[in-house]
Amino acid sequence: MPETHSEKLIHTELLIIGGGPTGATAAIHAARRGLSTLIVDAQQFPRDKTCGDGLTPRAITQLDRIGLAATITDRYLSHGLKLHGFGGSVTAPWPDSAFGTVGSAMPRVELDALILDQARRQPEVSLIDGVAAIAVEFDGAKVSVVTLANGVRIKPTYLLVADGVRSTFGKLLGRTWHKGEVYGIAARSYCNTPRSTEPWIHSHLELTDDTGTIQPGYGWIFPLGDGRANVGCGALSTDRRPAKINTKKLLHFYAQQCRDEWDFGQPDNVASALLPMGGAVSNVAGANWMLIGDAAACVNPLNGEGIDYGMETAELAVSLLDEGKDFSLLWPFVLREHYGQAFLLARTAARLLTYPQLLQKLGPIGLNKPLGPVLMPAAARLMGNLVTEEDSDLVARAWAMAGTVVGRFRGSSPLWS
Numbered sequence: 001m002p003e004t005h006s007e008k009l010i011h012t013e014l015l016i017i018g019g020g021p022t023g024a025t026a027a028i029h030a031a032r033r034g035l036s037t038l039i040v041d042a043q044q045f046p047r048d049k050t051c052g053d054g055l056t057p058r059a060i061t062q063l064d065r066i067g068l069a070a071t072i073t074d075r076y077l078s079h080g081l082k083l084h085g086f087g088g089s090v091t092a093p094w095p096d097s098a099f100g101t102v103g104s105a106m107p108r109v110e111l112d113a114l115i116l117d118q119a120r121r122q123p124e125v126s127l128i129d130g131v132a133a134i135a136v137e138f139d140g141a142k143v144s145v146v147t148l149a150n151g152v153r154i155k156p157t158y159l160l161v162a163d164g165v166r167s168t169f170g171k172l173l174g175r176t177w178h179k180g181e182v183y184g185i186a187a188r189s190y191c192n193t194p195r196s197t198e199p200w201i202h203s204h205l206e207l208t209d210d211t212g213t214i215q216p217g218y219g220w221i222f223p224l225g226d227g228r229a230n231v232g233c234g235a236l237s238t239d240r241r242p243a244k245i246n247t248k249k250l251l252h253f254y255a256q257q258c259r260d261e262w263d264f265g266q267p268d269n270v271a272s273a274l275l276p277m278g279g280a281v282s283n284v285a286g287a288n289w290m291l292i293g294d295a296a297a298c299v300n301p302l303n304g305e306g307i308d309y310g311m312e313t314a315e316l317a318v319s320l321l322d323e324g325k326d327f328s329l330l331w332p333f334v335l336r337e338h339y340g341q342a343f344l345l346a347r348t349a350a351r352l353l354t355y356p357q358l359l360q361k362l363g364p365i366g367l368n369k370p371l372g373p374v375l376m377p378a379a380a381r382l383m384g385n386l387v388t389e390e391d392s393d394l395v396a397r398a399w400a401m402a403g404t405v406v407g408r409f410r411g412s413s414p415l416w417s
């Protein structure tokens with residue numbers, strides 16, 4: 001008979017639900033502040049996570065802050081993005097910004113274990129894995145006890161919920177996803193290729209299915225430096241304009257189209273997922289708890305990256321853990337201050353891209369001479385949100401101005417409301 005722990009009550013200053021990049025990073029920062037920290041994850045590590053495995057300079061910056069950037073970039077390093085489609089190709093090196101000019105990629109089964117191991121090396125951090133958090137009790141407005149599937153009860157001072165895109169525990173706390181906002185549907189696979197050390201990631205903006213019909217999606221090839229590339233495809237969707245594509249089927253066709261150029265083997269380990277983006281969730285905080293990372297929909301609507309935002313929100317949330325603070329209004333405010341304008345603008349641009357006619361009109365201009373080589377590096381910089389407040393060049397100023405205008409028109413849109 002399995003052992004039950006119904007009598008056990010564990011006290012901890014910080015409980016983190018979810019040990020992915022977001023939760024594990026939060027634990028590292030909390031340990032630096034001397035907080036006794038317990039991570040609970042439903043799965044045992046190493047575990048896989050459906051992802052493109054791409055790491056932009058923004059993510060590398062965060063990995064550097066927890067001492068892991070060199071381990072990752074020593075193995076594989078990317079200089080930027082090559083965009084293809086509509087009869088053209090444009091190379092967009094990572095811009096020379098505060099985030100640096102180095103990107104990478106690493107299979108999540110390895111990356112997540114690496115970050116979690118780094119967390120576990122801190123004496124303040126302990127881990128319970130292979131057990132889900134399934135219930136919550138309140139004492140007034142505060143979460144008082146969290147119960148695990150094995151009966152263990154945990155009494156935390158603070159709670160960070162980093163339980164990923166579905167956020168099953170977040171739902172117990174009232175987290176609601178606004179499907180009227182743009183969201184992603186995507187599939188990834190692993191393909192063997194002799195070009196796995198090529199230092200550029202690739203994206204195809206013009207995808208066709210097996211009948212030659214253009215599909216409302218994009219494809220990616222992210223070399224991994226280990227004899228493989230992460231090959232995937234995705235599309236943007238809203239509940240009004242759902243992308244009517246079978247991502248797994250499209251992925252197989254895409255890999256086949258690129259097979260000769262990359263000498264691909266058969267796509268392996270194909271998996272697909274939905275992706276709430278750009279802060280399109282509400283109820284992300286309470287008196288002593290905050291949702292971070294994917295649980296708070298901190299994913300860039302224009303490129304689907306969320307590892308960097310997960311790690312950033314982890315550090316931000318930990319920096320607020322002080323006695324006497326109530327996070328109910330503070331956390332949504334902090335999220336809006338940091339990401340509100342960029343995410344709202346990106347969500348608006350992504351929404352426009354759900355009209356397939358638009359990409360077909362703009363694609364040939366953006367990916368061909370004479371305008372492509374000028375426009376696309378700037379577009380790639382904006383897509384990657386590699387613009388900092390300190391940047392004052394023309395592109396950064398135009399983006400900030402667009403943000404103000406869009407903010408005026410879509411001010412009531414649900415961003416962590």
Ligand SMILES: Cc1cc2nc3c(=O)[nH]c(=O)nc-3n(C[C@H](O)[C@H](O)[C@H](O)COP(=O)(O)OP(=O)(O)OC[C@H]3O[C@@H](n4cnc5c(N)ncnc54)[C@H](O)[C@@H]3O)c2cc1C
Nearest residue numbers: 018020021022042052053054133164186293294305306307
């Ligand atoms: C197809 C696809 C491609 C993507 N490509 C990229 C990319 O190239 N680059 C990029 O930066 N981002 C990408 N993303 C987004 C990225 O995968 C996420 O932003 C990232 O995984 C967020 O990390 P997280 O730690 O918040 O969540 P997760 O990595 O999902 O971790 C959540 C953890 O919580 C645990 N958990 C869940 N529920 C419970 C519970 N009740 N109790 C205990 N534990 C629980 C899970 O087991 C899991 O380990 C992609 C996403 C998809 C779907």
